Amino acid sequence: MNSSWNPTHGWEDLVSAALVGTDRRPLPSGAATPEAELFDHAALLTVRARAGQTPREGRPLEAAPQERQPEVSRAAGDRLARILGGERPRLLTEWLQAAAARGHRLSPHLLPELLDQAARDRSIRPHLGVLAGARGRWLAGLNPAWGFLLEEVTAPGAAHETWELGTSGDRKAHLGAVRAADPARARHLLEETWEKETPQDRAAFLEILADGLSLDDEPFLENALDDRRREVRHEAADLLTRLPGSRLALRMAERAAACLHTENGELHIAPPLACDAAMERDGVRAKPPRGTGERSWWLQQIVARAPLEIWPRLFGRPPGELVRMKIPDWGREVMAGWVRATVLQGDPEWARVLFAWDPLADLLAVLPRKDREDVAAGFVRRHGLDGQLIMVLGGAAAPWGPDLALAVLEKILQVSGTQPWNLSELSRLAGERIDPALYGMAERLSPEPPIQEVAALLRFRDDMLKELQ
Template sequence: MNTSSPLPTASAWDELITAALLGTDRRTPPGAAPGRDAPTALLDAAAAETVRRRAGLRPGRAAPRPEPAAEDLRPPLPGAAARRLALLLADRPGAGAGGRRGASPDLMELLPQWLTAVNARGFAAPAESLPALLDAARARTDLRPAALEFAGPRALWLARLNPDWRFALRATRGGDTALPGPAEAERTERLWQEGLFAERVALLASIRSRDPDAARELLATTWSTERAEDRLMFLDSLRTGLAPRDEPFLEQALADRSRNVRATAAELLSALPGSALAARMAVRAGACVAVDHTRDTPTLLVEAPHECDAAMERDGVSPHAPPGRGERSWWFGQLLEAAPLATWPARLGGRTPQQIVALPVADDWLSELHAAWCRAAVRQRDADWARALLGAPSSPGAGGPGAVSLAERAKLLGTLPPSERAAWVAGFIAAHGLSEAFQLLGVCSVPWAAPLGRAVVDALNIARDAGSYPWSFSGVMGLAERCLDPAESSRLDALLAVPDEPEDASPGAGGYWAEAFQRLGRTLRLRALMAEELGPPAPGGQGT
C-alpha cells in the first residue's frame, strides 16, 4: 500500500493519545496549530492514524474448528420437565432479607431438589439449557455436583470455551484435570509427585474411596517431605474408610512435629475402639470416673486429671485450655471423648448406657461428663449411647437448658436410622413446639416422614392460633416448603384463611400466616407436579 506519508510510529500514536487525555489547550496535536481548530485537527489525525494502523495488519489464520462435544447417551428430558427447567433457571421471584415473600413458591430453593430427582432418573440435560445451568452452578457452589452430573459431557465441552465455567473442569472427572483410573499407575504416580496441591488432595480422596490401603500407602511414600499444612489435609482424607489397618500409620503420625497433625491422628485413632491409643485413653478416663455406693443412691464421682503429662499430650490431649475453661475439666473432657464407650459398662458395674446416663453425678460434673460422652458417641457412631444421651423427646431437659444441648442432640440424632430420627424429632415438636426445633429438623431425611410432617404442620397451626410472632417461624416454614411430603398438602386446606387475631397478637400476623400457608400449599403442589413431569424414579431413586 502506497501512502503520501510514512507509516505512523508508535511514538506518533502515543502523542495523539496524550493530547486527547490532556486536552488540546494543554498539548497541541502533532502537525496542528494551537487554537480553536486544534480539537478538530486531533480527531482528523486520529482517524488517519487509525486507518494507517489497520492497513498495516495482516489477517491471521483461522483457528481450527473445535472437536464436537462427546455424545450424551442418556435419554432426553421429557418436554414438560424441560420447560420446568427453563422456568427454574430463569429470573426467579424471591424475598429480600427480612421481607415478605408473598404466596408464590420460591423456585430458586426448588432447583436443588429438582436436580436430585432428575439425576435419580438418569435424564440428559437439554443442550439449550446448558449455559444457564452452568451460570447457576457458578453462582451457587452447593448446586455444582448435581448440576454438573445432570449437564454431562457437553458441559465440559462448553467449559473449555468459556473461562467463566472453568470450575466445571476442576470439579468433574473427565475435565482438564481428570483423575487417573485404577489401572493408570504411571499417571497416578506422576500426578501425586508433580500435581498441584488441590489435584493431589482430589487424587488421594478418589483412591481412598475405592482402595483405602492403596491411598494410605501412596501417602506414606511422600509423608516425610510434605509441608505441615499439607500433611494435615492429607491425613483428614483417611476418615473415609477408616479401619484398623490404618493404625500403624496413624500411630507414627502421633510423633509428628505439627501439633495439629498429632491432634488429628489422635482423633482418628480414638474413632477405632480397638486401637492402642483408645486402650490408653480408656485407662486414663476410667481412673477419672467411679461409682460411689456409700450414698443412698449410687452416684458417679469425677476426679479430673491434675496434670497433662507428655504421654497424654502425645496422644492428642491439648494441654492449654481455651479462655474461660478450667484446665482440669478441659483435660477430662478430652480423655472421655477419646475413650471407647465400651469401657463404661464394665467399669461402672455392668450397667447399660441408659442406666449409666441416668445416674446422678456429684459436684456439678454432670454437664461436662455428658457432653464428653456425646462427643464420643458421635465420633464412634454408637447408636445405643446416642439413644441414652438423647433420652425421651418429651423429657423436660430436651426442650431447654440441660446436660445435653440442642446442638449436641442434633449430632446424636445423626447416628440413628432415618425413621427413628424423624420419630424422635416429631415427639420433641409435639412436646416442646417449634421454637427450638430448627437444628433438629435439619438432620432429618427428606421428604419428612409422615409423623414428622404432621407434627410440624400441627405446631405451626398452634403457633398461628396463639397469635405468635409469625416471622420467628419463617425458617421452619422455609424448611417445610422444601422437606414436607407433597402428600401432606391436603392437610393445609383448613389453614389458608386469614384467622381472627387475638388482642395481643402481632399486627398483621394473621395475614402473614395465611400467606405463608398459601405459599406452603402451592409449593407442595408444585413439587408434586414436578415429580409427575419427570416420571417414576429409577429403583432406589429419590423424588422431589
C-alpha cells in the same frame, strides 16, 4: 458496535469514565455520543467475560468434545430455568443433586449462569461436575473462574482407571466405590499413593475409610497420627475413636479412668494437669478455644475419645443412670464429652439417653432412621415451637416419612391459630424435608393456608423429581 473500540480499555477505565463523566474523561469514539461509546464498551466487555475466554489473535478454539451423557428433559430444563429465575430458589440444590445422581447433563444455555453461581457457592460444585458434561469442562478450561469444575466428579460412578489419572473428585468417588466393595483393597490403594497425595486429599481420603472401618485399618491410621498436617492427624484420631478396641481408644480409656471416679453416689472429676505430646498425638488439641479453660478443654476431649463401653464397666451403672448422676464439678465438660463420643462412635443407646437429657440434632442423627423419625415426631408433639425444635428437625434427615410429616404439619396447624407470624422456618423445613410424594396427605389435612402452602411446595418437588426420571 463501533469499530474504533480499543481492547486495551478495561472495565476499570470504563467505570472511571462513567464516574467522572465522559466530557472529563473521553474515550476514543466514532459513535454519535461519548455516552453511547461507553455503553458499547461495557456491553462488549460483558460479552467477553461471559464467553469465558479473552480474545486471542490467530488461535481459533477447538470445538467442545462430543457429549456422552443424556441431556435433562425439556420439562426438567425449563423448571431449572424457573428456579434460577427466582421461583423456589431454595430447591436448586435438590434439583442438581437429583439430576447428577441420574447421570444427566444440563442444557448448554444454562451452563454459564450455573457455573457463575457455583463460583460463589461451593455447596453446589460437586453436582456440577457431572451435570456440566464435556462442554462444561471445556468452558472451565477457558475461564479460570470456573476452574474448580476440573476437580469435581465427572460421572456418578468413576471408572477404575481414574485412580491414577482422574480429577480429585473422580478419585474420591472411585476410592469410595472400591471401599464399599472391598475395604482392604481400598486401603491398599491409598497406602500405595499416600506420600504423593496433597494434605487436602489425604484428609478427604481418610474420611472415606469410615465406610467399612475395622481394626484391619488400625496400623495405617496409627501411622497417619504422625502426619505433618493437623487435619489429617485429627481425621485419623476420629476414625480410631470409632474402633473401641484400637490402641488409641485404649490409651484414651486409661486417661479417662484416671479423671473420673464415684464417691457417695456422685461422679467426681480430676481433669488433667497438662497436655503432653502423647495426648496431642492422639488427637487432643492443646490450645483451647477462646473463653474455655485448658483443663476443661483437655477433659472434654479425653472423655470424647474414650470408648463409651468403659463407663458402665467402671461404675457399674447403665448409661441412663450415669447421665442422671450428680456431678459436683466439671459436669458440663463430661456431658459435652459424652455427646461427642456418642456422635463419633455412633452409639444408639447413649444417643437416646443423652437426647432425653438434652435434645441435640447431632444425637438425633446417630439413631437408625426409623428410630430417628419416631423420636423426632415425639419431640415435635410435646415441645413448643422455638429454636430448639427447629434445630432438632434440622438433624432429621430428609425425606421425612408419614409419622414425622404428620407431627410437623399438625404443629403448623396448631401454631397457625396462635402465632402465625412464627411459622416461616417450620413451614420451610416441612416443605423441603417431607417426602414430596406425601403432598396429598398435606392437601387433605386442612384447608388452612399454611398447610396448603406446604402442600404446594411438596407438589412442586414431586413434579420436579418426576421430570428428572
